[in-house]
Amino acid sequence: MSSSSTPKDDSRITIVGAGTIGLSFVALHLQFTPPENITICDTRPDLAQYVATTLPLYQSPPRHSIVSAINLTSDLPSAVKNATIVQEQGPENLAFKSKIWETIEAHAPKDALLWSSTSGIVASAQNVNMKDKTRLLVVHPYNPPHIMPLLELVPSPQTSQAVIDQTLKFWRDRGREPVVIKKECTGFVANRLAFALLRESIHLVNEGVVTAEELDTVVETSMGPRWAVAGPFKSYHAGGGARGLRGFFENIGGTVQGCWDDGGKVNVGEGWEDALFEQAEEAYGWVDTGKRDRATKRVLEAVREES
Amino acid sequence: MSSSSTPKDDSRITIVGAGTIGLSFVALHLQFTPPENITICDTRPDLAQYVATTLPLYQSPPRHSIVSAINLTSDLPSAVKNATIVQEQGPENLAFKSKIWETIEAHAPKDALLWSSTSGIVASAQNVNMKDKTRLLVVHPYNPPHIMPLLELVPSPQTSQAVIDQTLKFWRDRGREPVVIKKECTGFVANRLAFALLRESIHLVNEGVVTAEELDTVVETSMGPRWAVAGPFKSYHAGGGARGLRGFFENIGGTVQGCWDDGGKVNVGEGWEDALFEQAEEAYGWVDTGKRDRATKRVLEAVREES
Structure with missing residues (x-):
C-alpha cells in the first residue's frame, strides 16, 4: 500500500520514545494505520511541536494534516491501555527498560504485542520484572526503519511462538523483511x-x-x-x-x-x-x-x- | 559511451587468459575500443569457438559481428608486440606469472601498460624476472568487471607514478572507479x-x-x-x-x-x-x-x- 492511499488497518500502535527510530517507525506505520490509531508517548515538554516539525521530514511527501491527528501523551499507562502493539525505543539502559515493561504489562491489554527496538539489551534481560515473560520480543530495525526493510526478531527463550508468529505476519503484511534470530547474542546479526x-x-x-x-x-x-x-x-x-x-x-x-x-x-x-x-x-x-x-x-x- | 555507439579509442589491448575475468574485461573494453584493436591470447585449442559462444553472454545485447572481429592467438610474443595495454589474468601461480611477464616485457612496446588482474600475487613478487620493474601494476577487478565499477590499483614499491597516473586516467575516462591501494597486502582491500x-x-x-x-x-x-x-x-x-x-x-x-x-x-x-x-x-x-x-x-x- 502506498503512502498516498487511504490507510486501512485496525492496529492501535503506541510508540514509546520519540527519538529518530521512534519517529521513523511512526512514518512507516502511517502508510498502513490511520493516525488516530497511533499514539506517541514521550516525556519531552515540547512533544507536539517536535513531532509536528520532525515527523514530516520522514514522509515523502510531508503530510502535516495526518501528523496532527496522531495522539500525543507523556502518560505511559493511558498511552498503552488500548494498544494492540506497544513499541519501545527508550534509552539503552537496563534499569529503564525493565521498569517500563513492568508498567506497560500492568496497563496494556493482555493480548497486545510488546516489542523493544533495542540494539543491545536482550529480551531475557529486559523482561525480569514482567509477570508474563512470554510476551516480550525484540524487534530490532536497521536505521531508518521507514526505508530499510530488515527487522531482526530476537525472542528470549521465554517468548512464545504465537507472539513471534503474529509479529512475523504483521511485518510481512507490510512488505517488510522480518528475520527470526534463533539465539540471543551480542549485537544480534x-x-x-x-x-x-x-x-x-x-x-x-x-x-x-x-x-x-x-x-x-x-x-x-x-x-x-x-x-x-x-x-x-x-x-x-x-x-x-x-x-x-x-x-x-x-x-x-x-x-x-x-x-x-x-x-x-x-x-x-x-x-x-x-x-x-x-x-x-x-x-x-x-x-x-x-x-x-x-x-x-x-x-x-x-x-x-x-x- | 554506451555499448551501442561507435567505439572510438586508439588503445590496442591484449588480454592474456580468456577465463571469466578475461572475457568480462573484453566485454567492457568493447564498449570503448574497436574489436580489431583487441587481442585475446590463450592456449586453449577451441579458442575461437569458445570466445564466439561465451563472450556474447557478457554483452547486452549480444553483438556477434563485433565479437568475430577480435584478434585471437595462442602466441604470446605476437599477441603483445603492438599493444598499448597488456592485461594478464592467467593462473594464480607465481612461477607462471613471473615467467609470462619476462616474455611480455621482451616483446611488448616499451611504453605499453602492463596490468595483472591477480587477486592475490602482489606485483613485487610477479616482477622478479623483469628488467624494468617500474612498469608492472596490479589492476584487480571486482567480479564481473564489465558490471562492477571498482578497480583496485596495487602498485609494487617499484611501480612508477607515471604508470599509476596513466592507468587511473584510462579507467576514469571509461567511467570506472579505480582506487590506488597504497601498500601491497594480502587480499588487497x-x-x-x-x-x-x-x-x-x-x-x-x-x-x-x-x-x-x-x-x-x-x-x-x-x-x-x-x-x-x-x-x-x-x-x-x-x-x-x-x-x-x-x-x-x-x-x-x-x-x-x-x-x-x-x-x-x-x-x-x-x-x-x-x-x-x-x-x-x-x-x-x-x-x-x-x-x-x-x-x-x-x-x-x-x-x-x-x-
Missing part, C-alpha cells in the same frame, strides 16, 4: 556483520593502505551493490561455479584464510580514533541523509523490480 | 573487507543463530543497499548525528567492542564446511548470474542518478 567489516576497515585506514573516503568508495562500487542483490553466501555460491560455495573455497580458500590470519584486531580506545574521526569529518562534514535515503529507496526498488 | 564479514557470517551459521539463506536476507535488506549508497565510514558518520563518527563511537562504541570481543574466529578446514555448503546448495542450487548482473546494473544506475 546485522550489527555483528557490519562491525566485523568496520573493524577491518579501521585497521586498513590505520595502516595507511587507503583513506576512509577511499575505503567507502571501494565498498560502494563493489560489495555494496553486490550484496544489495545477493548476500555473501549466495554471491560466493555463484562465484564458485558448478561446485558452488564448495568450489569457491576449493579455489580461493587459501586466500580467504590468509586474509583472516592477517586481519586487523583494533579495539575501541586504542588511540586510532582522532585521526579517523578527522578524516571522516574532512571528507563528509554534514551528510544529507534525505538524499541518502532517496537513493536507498531507489536501490531497493531496483532490486525488487528485477527479482 | 575489497576482499579483506568482504572476507571479514564472511568469517562472522560463517560463525553465526555454525552457531545456529540464523541459516545461510536468512543471513543473506539480513545483508540484502540492510547493509547491502545502505553500502551501495554510502560506505561504512560515511554511514556511521551520518549515524552519529552532529558529532559524526565521533558521536557514533560515543553512543555505541561499547556495543561495537562487545561485538568484536564476541566475534567468531572460524578457520578454513575446521569442519564447518560440509553443513554450510549443503545449506547453500539447498537454498540456491544454480544461481542465475545474468539475472543478478541485470539487477546490479539497475542498482548502480539508481545510485548514479541520485548522486
